[in-house]
Amino acid sequence: MKRIAKLTSVLVGLFLASGAQASDALVTADWVQDNLANPNVRIFEVSVDTGVYERGHIPGAVHLDWHTDLVDPVKRDIADQAAFEAMLREAGVSRDTTVVLYGDNNNWFAAWGAWVFDVYGIEAKLLDGGRKLWEAQGLPLDTALVDHADSLIELPERNTALRARLNDVLDASEGRSAAKLVDIRSNDEYTGKVFAPEGVKELAVRAGHVPGAVNVPWGKIVKEDGTFKSADEIKAIYAEQGIDGSSPVITYCRIGERSSHTWFALKRILGYDARNYDGSWTEYGNAVGVPVVNVAGTVWTGK
Template sequence: MSDDPKTLVSAAWLAQHLKDPDLRILDGSWYLPSAGRDAKAEYAAAHIPGARFFDIDDISDHRSDLPHMAPPVEKFMSRLRAMGVGDGHQIVVYDGAGLFSAARVWWMFRLMGQENVAVLDGGLPKWQSQGHAVDDMPPVIRDRHMTVRLQNHLVRDVTQVSAASKLQDHVIVDARAALRFRGEAPEPREGMRVGHIPGARNVPYTDLLNKDQTMKTPDACRAIFEAAGVDLNKPIITSCGSGVTATVLTLALERMGHHQWSLYDGSWTEWGMFPTVPVATGEA
């Protein structure tokens, strides 16, 4: 793969830059309850040297009933300052699954106007499989100011997605597994309808990954989107269960050179609970 410090970098690239003074590494691991994994405990036991833990559930909007919605600007700035992450830093985010929740952290930085941020391709498993070191040392933190310029066009709410579904002026692309998209498998959260947003297309995020959880090439990803009936000439809104795996699609789109994207932050957790919006089932 070609390393790009604004989207995706390899374990070899990170190993080469590990001692750079302005590099900041974040462990953005987050797991569904069904995974039975404790992201914080795993970070404490072993992480890439110098990494800070980025808590997706904590650095979120606690005023919302929905899980880990994007945080207010002030909260993001204060949390990142406390982590010693700010202006002038090159940020690399990884997770313990390979390529799963790290993309959510990447998207959050982009939402806040920060562009020098990349996801580690293949995450911690790839890093360790290549023989690179991990440790359990807490990082040395020095305060660093971060300038935030909120990019509102990178996020969508239920009203905007409902309009896009009706007008078909955007393509809504759902990253959930095909059975959930078609309404043939139950949702992991109780009280939620099954199915998908009318007019949406289905690109399960796992389709974009290789067996080692690295991302497929931009050309291979483009072919997958096109095979799913996604019109790449239109702006795209990505969606999933709760706004995490949709960002894997977003990251792939950015690498493909498709920059007209946004994320439906509430995703199916909101749409599936919202009584007045329609639901479709079956194939797209």
Template sequence: MADDPKTLVSTDWLASHLKDPDLRILDASWYLPDAERDARAEYDEAHIPGARFFDLEEISDARSALPHMAPPVEKFMSRMRRMGVGDGHQVVVYDGAGLFSAARVWWLFRLMGQENVAVLDGGLPKWLAEGRATEDMPPIVKDRHMTVRFQNQLVRDVTQVSAASKLGAPQIVDARAPARFRGDAPEPREGLRAGHIPGSRNVPFSALLNEDGTMKSPEETRRIFESAGVDLAKPVITSCGSGVTAAVLSLALERMGKHDHSLYDGSWAEWGMFPTVPVATGDA
């Protein structure tokens, strides 16, 4: 894999840059309740040296009833200042699942106009499997200002997604498992209808990953999108259960050199709750 500090870097790359003064490492581990894992407790026990903990639930829009929606600009800036992450830093984000929630934090940084941010390919599991060092002490943090330029084109709301569903463009791509996409499996969140956004295509985020949690090559991911019926000539809106794994698709698209993608932040947590928007079942 070619390392790209704006999308995806290897454990070898991170190990060789660990002492860089302008490097900031973020542990963005987050799990669904059924995983029965405590991300913060795991961070406190062992993390990559120098890593700060990025709390996906706390660094979100507290005014929204929807889960972990993108935070207001001011809140993101204040939290990053407190974490000592700011202008001139190269950020590397990882998670404890391999490649799961880290992509969401990568997307959040991009949404805030930060481009020098990458996901650690294979995450903490690969780092540990290679016998690399961890520590249990939090880093010493100094305030750092971050200049934020919100990138409105990277996020979509229910009205914009509804229009795309009707018009067939942009192309909507759903990262959930096939059974949830078809409506055969119940949603993990209560009160949601089962199925998918009419006209959307299904590319389960796990299909883009190798067995060790690393991301497949841009050539392979392109073939997977195309075989799912995604027209890559059109702009793409990524979606999932609550806007987390949709970002894995966004990361894959960015690595493929496809930059006209956005993420439906409310995702199925919002669409499945709205009685006035249509739901499709079965295959796309």
């Protein structure tokens, strides 16, 4: 009897934990407002448009510059451990701090940030709807910079299980691994009609997608106001494409930031085994000798 009770409590605990994990990945604007003065909550803004943070951010939020704080400014890579650790220490993030990220451009770069945080062992949450929703609700913005007391956090080595490299993508594409590929770009990019979205430089010399990848444009899983659809809806959208969490998933886009947004939904909201391929199409579409599906048949610089 005692054993059964113990087992039940463990099961209930597991259930609660997984339930908490599923809903805990996102926080609402109300939650952020209620926790503005909470010393155990640290909010970061990751906006890519220059001057957006300085001209008004969520009170107390720390600025993360995507171009310098979240990536290696010289080689193409995510921020290195020492630099990221130094940044977190200065922002006063310790092991028991709840990290919340938000930003402009549909939270794309904030989601990239969340992925980098996760790679370094910190499960950051996203403010659902990002900066756009915060502004649309007329919530307060501040221009003051807060100097948080430094922390002594030590980061673990990178968790490579969250990141897919070119070889992982090839293994998935050519059937050497069970992983499934999700291309989250627009259908026109996926089919090879265009090399890059409008207004963006064509940085790949081949158009199309990785063989075997399914196309679920990132916008499919968000609502009009920029917030994520419910976990059940997201689950159904992916299940339709044969992605149900039974095998690992690799997400990719053009440079890896929009795919972080989908990675966040799959990994953090649905709890699937998901990896982000940050090399994305700008690496794959330039790699020599890799197979490509180009439905539209567009030829680079061809007439």
